[in-house]
Amino acid sequence: MAAMALLTVAPVLMGQREPVLVPEVSQSRVEVRQGFTGADLLLYGAVIDPAGSASRTQYDIVVVLKGPSQPIRLREKERIAGIWMNSGSSDFQSAPSFFAVAASSPIEEIVDPRTAAIYELGTEFIQLSPTGQIEPEEQARFARGLVEMRERLGLYKEEPDGVRISEGVLYQARIALPSNVTTGEYTAETFAIANGRVLASATADIEVVKVGLEGRVVVAAQRWAPFYGLGAIILSLGMGWFAGRLFAKS
The missing domain is CATH 1.20.5 (Single alpha-helices involved in coiled-coils or other helix-helix interfaces)
Known part of the structure; x- marks a missing residue:
């Protein structure tokens, strides 16, 4: 399938200067049945340089897999007079139910923090869209708490060496979905990066259904x-x- 896709896009590349990504996924539909223990997704494809073999550009690949976003209220508990009580809360409008990043190298070695924030290339760069009146420092603290909580549940993860690149063209990444994943539409976005710049991106859709x-x-x-x-x-x-x-x- 990937080979057919390469043949299809090859004529289009003749007039292009930027690379083109051709992404594929091992299964576009994950079925959650009784006793579901999780699933391993293989995300693979090719990065095609219009210059062909004459190009000496070394690309890094980053794959970001996101589950459906949901609003969430995060509450903080504090022990007062020996009783655990809610002492504060923060609302987030679009927290992804699942978030995983796999890269061919550590993100800090590929792009600067500003670029990483634009493309959400890491759990610390997830755009949670906080709402309500709360100090920015408090919002950041609640955001870190949400990320840490979901990391413990296996719902947020980073794999700095999770992408393998072969011959500078073909890439593959494996991302595990845990048994407690939320059903819905997932998106796998792949980025081709060189010299600190995102030069190409492509998206594949995955459906998780019960x-x-x-x-x-x-x-x-x-x-x-x-x-x-x-x-x-x-x-x-x-x-x-x-x-x-x-x-x-x-």
């Missing part, structure tokens, strides 16, 4: 939300009544 009984429950909850909610209430009331009768007899 299938089987869990998938049917999710679809039912989305399509018939009022009936699903009513059914859940009736079921909980029925189980409560049955438990009450059972213990009353005993």
Whole structure:
């Protein structure tokens, strides 16, 4: 498939000066079933230089895999008079549910911090879009706390040597999705970088979906939300009544 893509874009490169990325992914659909233990994604492709073999440009490759973004409120707990209580909070409008960066070299050796921030080339550069009235230093502290929490859960990660480049043209990266991933649309964005500049980028889409009984429950909850909610209430009331009768007899 990658070879066919290369043949397709080759004629277009004749009039170009910048490199072109041709990305592929081992599976564009990840099915989450009961007992799902995670999945390994292979992201691979080629960086094509219009100068061909005459070019001596050495490219670095960075792959950023992001899951669907969600709003989140992060609360901080503090022990007051021996009781743990909420002492502060911060809201973030678009925190990615999953974020992984794989690179052919450490990011700080490839680009400067400003470029890394523009393209989100690292967990410290995730654009969380904080909202509300809070001091910038406090926002930064809450943002670091969110990143650290999700790193412990395996949802945010960095792999500075996670991309292998062959013959200066072909690249591949493996990124593991943990069992607790959120379903939805994922994007894998690949960047070709040389001399501290991002010269080309390309995006591949990956869909993570629940299938089987869990998938049917999710679809039912989305399509018939009022009936699903009513059914859940009736079921909980029925189980409560049955438990009450059972213990009353005993």
